[in-house]
Amino acid sequence: MTTQQIPVVVLAGFLGAGKTTLLNHLLRSARGTRIGVMVNDFGDIGIDAMTVAGQVGSTVSLGNGCLCCAVDASELDEYLEVLTRPELRLDVIVIEASGLAEPQELVRMVLASDNERIVYGGLIEVVDAAEFAATRSRHPETDRHLAAADLVVVNKTDRVPPEQLRTVRETVTGLAGRAAVVEAVQGRVDPELLFDRVVPEDEITGQMSIEDVLYGSGEDDHAHPHAAYETVSLATSTPLHPRRLMAFLDSRPEGLYRIKGFVDFGTADPANRYGVHAVGRFLRFYPEPWPAGEERLTQLVLIGSGTDTAALRKELAACEQNGPQDTPDEHSMWGVLRYVPGTEDEPEPDAS
Numbered sequence: 001m002t003t004q005q006i007p008v009v010v011l012a013g014f015l016g017a018g019k020t021t022l023l024n025h026l027l028r029s030a031r032g033t034r035i036g037v038m039v040n041d042f043g044d045i046g047i048d049a050m051t052v053a054g055q056v057g058s059t060v061s062l063g064n065g066c067l068c069c070a071v072d073a074s075e076l077d078e079y080l081e082v083l084t085r086p087e088l089r090l091d092v093i094v095i096e097a098s099g100l101a102e103p104q105e106l107v108r109m110v111l112a113s114d115n116e117r118i119v120y121g122g123l124i125e126v127v128d129a130a131e132f133a134a135t136r137s138r139h140p141e142t143d144r145h146l147a148a149a150d151l152v153v154v155n156k157t158d159r160v161p162p163e164q165l166r167t168v169r170e171t172v173t174g175l176a177g178r179a180a181v182v183e184a185v186q187g188r189v190d191p192e193l194l195f196d197r198v199v200p201e202d203e204i205t206g207q208m209s210i211e212d213v214l215y216g217s218g219e220d221d222h223a224h225p226h227a228a229y230e231t232v233s234l235a236t237s238t239p240l241h242p243r244r245l246m247a248f249l250d251s252r253p254e255g256l257y258r259i260k261g262f263v264d265f266g267t268a269d270p271a272n273r274y275g276v277h278a279v280g281r282f283l284r285f286y287p288e289p290w291p292a293g294e295e296r297l298t299q300l301v302l303i304g305s306g307t308d309t310a311a312l313r314k315e316l317a318a319c320e321q322n323g324p325q326d327t328p329d330e331h332s333m334w335g336v337l338r339y340v341p342g343t344e345d346e347p348e349p350d351a352s
């Protein structure tokens, strides 16, 4: 089921791009969220961050050298096995690839894992805005890495003048194809781009002051550059048409990075609701029986960068069924079922 699977995020980028800085930022700003990490070396991870990372102990350190050279698929599975133990109650696992690793290899290893408690959480490429041109000329494989990414973080924007940043961003966006592209200083991206933050109890019960509402609630505001991405939500009691939803998903626009929630397909499958999990080009549906007494609602959240939110809202609304004459036929679920794990013709996600 969607809610129980732990997303495994692969964090890649060339030497010095800011992967560890970003990881430390995630660990610091995660608060109630429990993050497991796999890195080559714990040396660079801050002591305060280690209080979170420490829950999994040194067992996750993969030793020196390139992660994907040092670890074959069975070893990766071994570490995932440790990190997904229920007693650790981790909400997300981040694998930091060594600066020289081929990230696509790691992604393939995660996708090939038969650990049922995990789900692929996306490939994030960190780019050094100041060194981008030089890195690209020294390492032509940069282009391939960017093309495989689901989210590109253009980091160190403080080190380049606006003009140069625009050029870097344009080049990156061109190479990254459908990936979402966000800018950052010191790796400070909103953790919610990567995973669902668990809201700590004091935030739920605590009262918000007017300042909180206007300016956010304090210390890690600068860590939540909300302008970096857009969110579109849909909550409707009208069932969605499976064919139209699949047409929308199959042609989802560039920059639409994550989709999560539940779908009601009405009479097309009255017994089940369908959990949706999409990150980059990766898409899965998880049918599960409707909980007894639960209102039949479709609830979706779409997260993207550089997307046309008005158009997304319109396209989503067009997926709703229009009365009895629009009732889906018996074959209309086939497109959806292709993305249910364990079905015979489950598509291979594009990790090339």
Ligand SMILES: Nc1nc2c(ncn2[C@@H]2O[C@H](COP(=O)(O)OP(=O)(O)OP(=O)(O)O)[C@@H](O)[C@H]2O)c(=O)[nH]1
Pocket (backbone or CB within 6 Å): 013, 014, 015, 016, 017, 018, 019, 020, 021, 022, 044, 098, 099, 155, 156, 157, 158, 159, 184, 185, 186, 187
């Ligand atoms: N000016 C500036 N420096 C940054 C930024 N982000 C990271 N750095 C610095 O860049 C250096 C490299 O950052 P790391 O996070 O260690 O990079 P990495 O990608 O993990 O490096 P490797 O582990 O060697 O692959 C460190 O000295 C960071 O403090 C940023 O946004 N601006």
